[in-house]
Amino acid sequence: xxxxxxxxxxxxxxxxxxxxxxxxxxxxxxxxxxxxxxxxxxxxxxxxxxxxxxxxxxxxxxxxxxxxxxxxxxxxxxxxxxxxxxxxxxxxxxxxxxxxxxxxxxxxxxxxxxxxxxxxxxxxxxxxxxxxxxxxxxxxxxxxxxxxxxxxxxxxxxxxxxxxxxxxxxxxxxxxxxxxxxxxxxxxxxxxxxxxxxxxxxxxxxxxxxxxxxxxxxxxxxxxxxxxxxxxxxxxxxxxxxxxxxxxxxxxxxxxxxxxxxxxxxxxxxxxxxxxxxxxxxxxxxxxxxxxxxxxxxxxxxxxxxxxxxxxxxxxxxxxxxxxxxxxxxxxxxxxxxxxxxxxxxxxxxxxxxxxxxxxxxxxxxxxxxxxxxxxxxxxxxxxxxxxxxxxxxxxxxxxxxxxxxxxxxxxxxxxxxxxxxxxxxxxxxxxxxxxxxxx
Numbered sequence: 001x002x003x004x005x006x007x008x009x010x011x012x013x014x015x016x017x018x019x020x021x022x023x024x025x026x027x028x029x030x031x032x033x034x035x036x037x038x039x040x041x042x043x044x045x046x047x048x049x050x051x052x053x054x055x056x057x058x059x060x061x062x063x064x065x066x067x068x069x070x071x072x073x074x075x076x077x078x079x080x081x082x083x084x085x086x087x088x089x090x091x092x093x094x095x096x097x098x099x100x101x102x103x104x105x106x107x108x109x110x111x112x113x114x115x116x117x118x119x120x121x122x123x124x125x126x127x128x129x130x131x132x133x134x135x136x137x138x139x140x141x142x143x144x145x146x147x148x149x150x151x152x153x154x155x156x157x158x159x160x161x162x163x164x165x166x167x168x169x170x171x172x173x174x175x176x177x178x179x180x181x182x183x184x185x186x187x188x189x190x191x192x193x194x195x196x197x198x199x200x201x202x203x204x205x206x207x208x209x210x211x212x213x214x215x216x217x218x219x220x221x222x223x224x225x226x227x228x229x230x231x232x233x234x235x236x237x238x239x240x241x242x243x244x245x246x247x248x249x250x251x252x253x254x255x256x257x258x259x260x261x262x263x264x265x266x267x268x269x270x271x272x273x274x275x276x277x278x279x280x281x282x283x284x285x286x287x288x289x290x291x292x293x294x295x296x297x298x299x300x301x302x303x304x305x306x307x308x309x310x311x312x313x314x315x316x317x318x319x320x321x322x323x324x325x326x327x328x329x330x331x332x333x334x335x336x337x338x339x340x341x342x343x344x345x346x347x348x349x350x351x352x353x354x355x356x357x358x359x360x361x362x363x364x365x366x367x368x369x370x371x372x373x374x375x376x377x378x379x380x381x382x383x384x385x386x387x388x389x390x391x392x393x394x395x396x397x398x399x400x401x402x403x404x405x406x407x408x409x410x411x412x413x414x415x416x417x418x419x420x421x422x423x424x425x426x427x428x429x430x431x432x433x434x435x436x437x438x439x440x
Contacts, residue, residue, distance in 0.1 A: 037410035088141035156186035177217035228277035241338025396426035
């Protein structure tokens with residue numbers, strides 16, 4: 001399916017580096033640290049390789065805790081004085097690993113003032129302490145994610161369940177919820193960046209959202225638009241960006257579509273992006289409550305995805321231009337630019353950008369058609385359109401790409417302090433960094 005952008009794409013996705021050494025087996029997932037130049041990668045060789053984002057070289061290896069492939073990993077946010085990684089494995093267990101950093105060392109790492117490879121990977125292995133084993137799932141763990149506060153950890157599994165764990169103290173975790181709402185393998189979990197709202201995606205073709213109500217976690221919404229397995233989900237950042245610019249109501253002219261769009265966004269909060277076996281990447285938006293109430297259960301609005309308890313309503317806002325011809329395993333939202341990147345089984349990486357819609361230009365609907373339902377006529381959906389701005393084929397030669405994400409760029413050749421890059425992870429065991437050249 002062609003992009004809504006005519007002619008050559010405005011940006012070029014250029015190879016920057018391949019992290020070395022690569023894994024000798026399939027690599028599933030990569031997670032950039034939120035504040036220091038480190039990248040954790042989950043591998044089939046039962047380890048997590050931690051690389052320097054400043055030098056693209058191996059920093060240390062997290063090993064010895066799992067009996068099968070490590071499928072996923074996640075950095076704990078706000079861990080003062082120590083670095084903490086959670087891992088999820090095909091052995092049905094999750095692990096929590098800790099590495100202590102003194103204040104001066106941590107500062108130097110944050111500022112990329114030291115060669116993170118100076119002591120060598122093997123010598124650093126003992127510095128990672130396997131602190132906690134989280135047992136309970138009956139089958140392979142597919143994804144792990146920390147809440148924004150760092151107090152809650154979510155895990156999901158082939159056993160159709162999502163678990164929520166709360167960290168207490170002294171390496172103790174308590175199971176606070178076992179959610180069994182999905183009918184099949186749960187592929188991914190993700191937390192809202194501002195709320196303790198958890199999302200999960202499944203082989204059953206749905207996305208579900210949960211939150212705690214009166215000491216009990218419950219499913220508050222079901223997003224049922226995909227026609228095949230939903231492989232990945234990711235929340236937008238805390239500031240909306242259109243064409244790279246932060247959009248705030250107070251900065252826009254009275255009566256402008258930009259002001260109306262920003263006001264709607266502020267009431268609804270960050271959106272959700274998902275990718276699927278049905279070859280689509282979709283954007284979902286929460287329907288803000290009007291005057292403390294919600295849409296009546298029987299109201300006829302085709303685009304609304306109703307939850308069973310109508311606690312929250314989420315809608316499909318857009319389908320991004322279709323560029324993939326095989327399963328899309330990952331889609332990620334950039335906090336820096338608002339762009340979305342996707343990758344999957346076809347070995348292609350695609351970058352999309354949201355722009356203000358020109359007069360008469362259709363919104364993004366299924367197969368690129370103009371959307372003609374109640375929600376698409378609302379100001380937010382009709383004000384913007386998604387376009388493809390860059391793509392590269394065979395990014396990992398003939399191999400599938402299992403994961404793709406955005407990361408701040410830390411190397412000495414970065415062109416500006418806030419420059420970002422794309423990181424792709426493949427079946428070939430390689431993890432690659434890519435940069436966008438050109439301008440829009």
